[in-house]
Amino acid sequence: MKKALLLGESWTTHMIHQKGFDSFTTTEYVEGGQEFTAALESDGWQVTHLPAHTIETRFPSSAAELADHDLVVISDVGANTFLLSRAVFGRSASEPNKLEQIRDYVLAGGGLLMVGGYLSFSGIDAKARYAASPLGDILPVEMLETDDRAEHPEGAPVTVQAPDHGALGGVGSDWPALLGYNRTRARAGAEVLARVKDDPLVAVATAGRGRTGVFTSDMSPHWAPPPFMEWSGYGPLWRALAGWVAGD
Incomplete structure (x- = not known):
């Protein structure tokens, strides 16, 4: 059985409701990625989801535990979540660098897939901060160091450049438009399989x-x-x- 570790895809929204003189607050917690998880599980994958707030405590504690997964997926959670635990930020304690562990896992034969969002790649206000992280040099794209969001409420068309590539699953060249994405630049030696506007949408590469x-x-x-x-x-x-990145 193939195993995937999905990191991120969760958020908490804290709202202030102002009604004249009075106000009150509500808080909502949401987990995304259910459709992605269902897609993989329908093909025999076992998907373990670590929502953003659990990465600190539930991230694999050893290289062997991480290597037990065929694929690591990072989606919509910034680098700081991996780097600044309560021990590091609150007590100035040292601990292993989780992003270095993921990089080493890939170089040793693992698969890493980064999926876009407001806290992927560079992200909103450049807060995701992956460009200068240990993952910056192993992804198939070069990341910006400014806010990289491209918002397209009118719909951004997708152009498929390699419809026969195994990583696209034979889904053809007629894809629905998207409402936005993270802008990146293709890295030399990478394969850009699909573009949105003129920017990479799907790209793959080898690393170690x-x-x-x-x-x-x-x-x-x-x-x-x-x-x-x-x-x-x-x-x-x-x-x-997922299968291609995992080495199928």
Whole structure:
């Protein structure tokens, strides 16, 4: 059985409701990625989801435990979540660098897939901060060091450049438009399989003995609108991309 570790894809929203003189607050916790998880599990994958707030305590504690996974997926959670635990930030204690552990896992033969979002790649206000991280040199794209979001409420068309590549699952060249993505630049030697506007959407590469891939838009709303989430190619695309990056 193939195993994937999904990191991120969760958020807490704290709202202030102002009604004249009075106000009150509500808080909502949401986990995304269910459709992505279902797509992989339908093909025999075992997916372990670590929501963003659990990465600190539940991230694999050893190289062997991390290597037990065929694929690591980082989606919509910034580098600081991996680097600044309560021990480091609050007590100035040292501990292993989780992003270095992921890099070493890939170089030793693992697979890493980064999926877009407001806290992927560079992210909103450049807060995701992956460009200068240990993952910056192994992904198939070069990341910006400024806010990299490209918002397209009108819908950004997708151009498939390599429809026959195994990482695209034979879903053809007619993809639904997306509402936004993270802007990146293709790295020399990488394969750009699909573009959104003129920027990489799907790209893959090798790194050491492993493989890396990116999908620079969301796996879930809001950048992935209903036509994309309901598209017949949604499941086959993710299964193929995950399988290729994992070394199939």
